[in-house]
Amino acid sequence: MELMVVVAIIGMILSMAVPTVIRRLPAYRLNGAVRTVDSVLREARMQAMTEGRNVTCRFDIVNRTATLLSTVNPAGNRVRTLAIDPRVSWSASPSRSFVFRPDGTLLTSSANEIYWVYLRGEGTAGERWLVVWPSGVGEVVTTSRIDT
Numbered sequence: 001m002e003l004m005v006v007v008a009i010i011g012m013i014l015s016m017a018v019p020t021v022i023r024r025l026p027a028y029r030l031n032g033a034v035r036t037v038d039s040v041l042r043e044a045r046m047q048a049m050t051e052g053r054n055v056t057c058r059f060d061i062v063n064r065t066a067t068l069l070s071t072v073n074p075a076g077n078r079v080r081t082l083a084i085d086p087r088v089s090w091s092a093s094p095s096r097s098f099v100f101r102p103d104g105t106l107l108t109s110s111a112n113e114i115y116w117v118y119l120r121g122e123g124t125a126g127e128r129w130l131v132v133w134p135s136g137v138g139e140v141v142t143t144s145r146i147d148t
Contacts (some may be wrong), residue, residue, distance in 0.1 A: 030121030033088040034128045034140060037117050040066040040082055041098065045136050048100035054107065056099045059092040090119040104136040
């Protein structure tokens with residue numbers, strides 16, 4: 001009898017918790033994709049400063065990957081590729097390649113050029129902009145979307 005009461009209580013708790021978790025999954029996926037892109041950009045900047053050479057972070061929208069490309073020697077490159085969750089839509093500007101210089105700044109065509117990565121989650125998960133300034137410093141900008 002006591003076991004049945006415990007099982008019933010656990011069942012009630014799960015019936016309330018599972019829909020909440022399912023409803024939050026798109027936001028978790030979006031946040032995970034933002035963390036992935038942000039970590040690749042930060043790693044590229046740190047690696048350029050540490051190694052004293054240009055490091056490129058290339059975004060492949062079709063294959064849904066972010067690739068960190070660092071020239072190790074004239075014969076080859078060191079490459080690290082991370083996948084972006086397929087349920088998160090995204091795009092990058094302006095050329096989909098971010099090149100960090102040894103001083104940590106971005107290689108840009110003008111001092112006012114801003115690089116960005118835009119990510120949008122499923123449903124009402126929202127959207128995020130990762131903005132990287134010419135100084136090489138980036139930030140995540142959150143915007144809200146109103147569904148009608």
